[in-house]
Amino acid sequence: MSHSRLPTRQSAEIRQAEMVQAVLHLAARQEPASITTTEIAKVVGLSQGAVFRHFPNKQAIWLSVAQWLTANLLPLIQTAAQSSPNPLTSLANIYCTHLQFVQENPGVPRFIFHELQQPNDSPIKQEVASMLQTYSGILIGVLQQAKASQQALPNLDERSAATLFIGSIQGLVMQAMLQGSTATLEPMSLGVWDLYLSAIRQHA
Amino acid sequence: MSHSRLPTRQSAEIRQAEMVQAVLHLAARQEPASITTTEIAKVVGLSQGAVFRHFPNKQAIWLSVAQWLTANLLPLIQTAAQSSPNPLTSLANIYCTHLQFVQENPGVPRFIFHELQQPNDSPIKQEVASMLQTYSGILIGVLQQAKASQQALPNLDERSAATLFIGSIQGLVMQAMLQGSTATLEPMSLGVWDLYLSAIRQHA
DNA sequence: TATGTTAGTAATTAATTACTAACAAGGTAG
DNA sequence: CTACCTTGTTAGTAATTAATTACTAACATA
Numbered sequence: 001m002s003h004s005r006l007p008t009r010q011s012a013e014i015r016q017a018e019m020v021q022a023v024l025h026l027a028a029r030q031e032p033a034s035i036t037t038t039e040i041a042k043v044v045g046l047s048q049g050a051v052f053r054h055f056p057n058k059q060a061i062w063l064s065v066a067q068w069l070t071a072n073l074l075p076l077i078q079t080a081a082q083s084s085p086n087p088l089t090s091l092a093n094i095y096c097t098h099l100q101f102v103q104e105n106p107g108v109p110r111f112i113f114h115e116l117q118q119p120n121d122s123p124i125k126q127e128v129a130s131m132l133q134t135y136s137g138i139l140i141g142v143l144q145q146a147k148a149s150q151q152a153l154p155n156l157d158e159r160s161a162a163t164l165f166i167g168s169i170q171g172l173v174m175q176a177m178l179q180g181s182t183a184t185l186e187p188m189s190l191g192v193w194d195l196y197l198s199a200i201r202q203h204a
Numbered sequence: 205m206s207h208s209r210l211p212t213r214q215s216a217e218i219r220q221a222e223m224v225q226a227v228l229h230l231a232a233r234q235e236p237a238s239i240t241t242t243e244i245a246k247v248v249g250l251s252q253g254a255v256f257r258h259f260p261n262k263q264a265i266w267l268s269v270a271q272w273l274t275a276n277l278l279p280l281i282q283t284a285a286q287s288s289p290n291p292l293t294s295l296a297n298i299y300c301t302h303l304q305f306v307q308e309n310p311g312v313p314r315f316i317f318h319e320l321q322q323p324n325d326s327p328i329k330q331e332v333a334s335m336l337q338t339y340s341g342i343l344i345g346v347l348q349q350a351k352a353s354q355q356a357l358p359n360l361d362e363r364s365a366a367t368l369f370i371g372s373i374q375g376l377v378m379q380a381m382l383q384g385s386t387a388t389l390e391p392m393s394l395g396v397w398d399l400y401l402s403a404i405r406q407h408a
Numbered sequence: 409t410a411t412g413t414t415a416g417t418a419a420t421t422a423a424t425t426a427c428t429a430a431c432a433a434g435g436t437a438g
Numbered sequence: 439c440t441a442c443c444t445t446g447t448t449a450g451t452a453a454t455t456a457a458t459t460a461c462t463a464a465c466a467t468a
Binding site: 211213214215216219250251253254257258 | 414415416417418419
């Protein structure tokens with residue numbers, strides 16, 4: 001009979017990163033609120049007690065996830081925002097980048113929604129909220145450029161346009177959740193993007 | 205010293221309805237996943253055990269909430285869809301009706317998202333999914349009318365337009381959750397609606 | 409008034425949860 | 439070789455959860 005093999009010892013830094021990935025992996029298939037430390041430990045391949053060697057409490061894990069999100073999504077969006085001299089092209093690239101990120105990390109939309117739902121202003125919610133704030137800011141900047149170059153409607157309300165941008169992706173995500181997989185994201189995404197463009201563009 | 209007064213006895217039907225309302229009331233301020241039978245009982249003014257006099261288990265309560273949602277939201281949307289000979293006006297009325305419903309029942313978006321998140325196909329998720337399916341169907345019908353009367357783009361993809369419609373509201377809800385109240389819904393809603401209209405309308 | 413049904417309670421249960429404590433072993437500096 | 443810090447385990451804890459139990463009061467009606 002074989003004992004379960006002892007895990008190779010890893011540095012705290014590595015274990016922390018593994019647990020953040022474990023949470024995202026689990027969030028892809030279940031409600032974030034229902035993720036337990038036991039499940040996280042099992043995914044990483046450690047005992048439940050080991051979780052608390054690397055995080056003081058469960059909240060700290062979630063905060064790490066939020067920080068991972070900020071550190072990984074925002075640079076992608078930033079880069080996409082500056083990817084073209086044409087603001088509308090940049091906007092399209094942000095859209096694609098965001099969708100690709102969601103497809104590669106299906107747990108992310110659930111995590112975000114889960115945290116925004118919280119009534120209290122935990123550090124976690126603040127982190128997520130400020131991330132979305134920054135995201136919106138980037139969008140508004142690109143939209144202003146589009147307006148300045150007369151590619152967008154001259155009376156465009158950038159804040160509403162940013163809300164609709166994020167909402168359009170949210171709508172696709174909901175559609176995907178209805179079917180139960182992120183496979184549905186791709187086919188619909190082009191049609192929705194065409195509509196968004198039609199909403200803000202200066203029509204001939 | 206006074207004992208806590210005995211509650212006036214009510215019929216099972218009334219109690220069930222009260223508990224559904226209690227869940228929606230609680231969902232307005234906290235995650236649906238974290239709502240306990242003890243909290244529900246407290247809101248209704250009964251003991252925790254009494255909850256199971258009227259529902260066989262917790263799942264049955266959530267199913268009742270889903271059924272309440274179908275029975276109350278869909279007729280409103282149906283009526284709004286037929287409220288005007290002008291399809292674009294009807295669409296605007298659906299938009300307003302939906303937003304007003306969300307404002308009066310802030311727990312509803314959370315409940316829907318909570319259920320769609322579930323990986324398994326529970327009766328609850330099926331109920332919510334079919335409700336949204338019907339909703340989409342109504343939207344697509346009105347959009348087809350708009351296309352037929354040449355008020356919408358002739359090459360409009362109705363399914364994408366329906367997804368963007370729901371997404372636009374979802375975006376507003378997210379914005380409101382960022383602030384922590386549904387108060388933010390109203391001011392932004394007009395700007396987002398103008399954009400949506402601009403997306404689907406046949407431009408002069 | 410007697411009897412059966414319905415709607416309530418308080419107390420308890422088994423399971424699950426986040427978290428802790430005592431101990432073991434790997435790796436490395438002195 | 440040894441002292442020590444880090445990373446791991448196992449075996450607990452207290453708290454909370456949905457659900458069940460035994461029992462009681464209110465109500466309807468023959």
